[in-house]
Amino acid sequence: MSAFATLILAVQMLTALAMIGLILIQHGKGADMGAAFGSGTSGSLFGASGSANFLSRSTGVLATVFFVSTLALAYLGNARPVSTGSVLESVPVPAVTAPAAPAVDSTIPVAPVQGAEQVPAK
Template sequence: MNTLFNLIVVVQVISALLIIGLVLLQHGKGADMGAAFGSGASGSLFGASGSSNFMSKSTGVAAAIFFASTLALAYFGTDRQATVSGGVMERAPVTGPAAIPTTPAAPAAAPVDPSVPTAAAPAPAPALRSAADPAASPPAPAVPAPATQVPK
């Protein structure tokens, strides 16, 4: 399996270099105009049509080989397991709040230092009373507001 993978990588690199070379050797669109005025293209190695037909077909074949080797590398590179996993985080060590035990240990009693003053304990909150209870009504104001004064 490893040998086949390495062979496909070599084929892909060679086809990539071949594509680069063939693209650089091809004539641009402006080269056809010079051939129309008698640059001697009919006597070339590839015939009267010139090298463009051969080069473009060779580039297409090299591109198809490159594409096929890329698909093969993607196929061999994937992990084809039938099980669904949680990915990388499934193998990560558990830390933080999830790692704290569910039953907390009792806090150790701290020794009391008699030289440190302690604060007085807060007064307990008053009990809630119902609306029917007459003692639950708010206290009356100390001085009633005059009736002639209108609030602004």
Template sequence: MNVLFNLIVVVQVVSALAIIGLVLVQHGKGADMGAAFGSGASGSLFGASGSSNFLSKSTAVAAAIFFASTLGLAYFGSNRPHASVGGGVMENVTVPVKKAPAAGDAIPTTVPAPAAAPAVPAASVPAAPQDVPAPAAAPAPAPAK
């Protein structure tokens, strides 16, 4: 089955290259292949009928082969197990297994406390300014009548 899959891939690549080559060789509406080489249509490379029939039919055949090989690859890709197709890059990655701690190993049960901030001496802290006036006392409420 793997040989058939590889054969279809090769057929698809060859047909794709043939399509590219045939499309590049074909001429536009205003130019003829025989005119490109300096001769008339009757003396062209592909005979009196010109190159349009041969190249267009060859391109159609190459496109049909490309289409059939694409369908074949889609069929094999959907019906084969993903491991044999060669899934993703991360498919074969193994995760290392962590060993369980032995009975004699110490297991920390608490998180160590963070280091204490250095003490700042009281002399280095500036005192509050003394000329700040004290807040005014609020007026007493009027007695109820």
């Protein structure tokens, strides 16, 4: 695997892990509804509504980087190399020849077929 493909694969894995973390940190749409009825505070590290904008934009950027790296890996995986440097590419292919006809041995006695003329042996 080329160094460029390895770098893209590392970027993709780090992006996937960061996206998983960001998605797990975010609040669901129904989380604020419970806070409105007094079941807890909706404030978090970023404040009441400040985290939604930052986390959703960060997730969108990471998703874009993830999809671009996925497309790049697909393109690099589908590209056909000019030569693999294999030893087998330089081996000539032998010509296929038909096998020789088996030799007829005249010393083996053959039973005569009924209704056929008998030819005297030489």
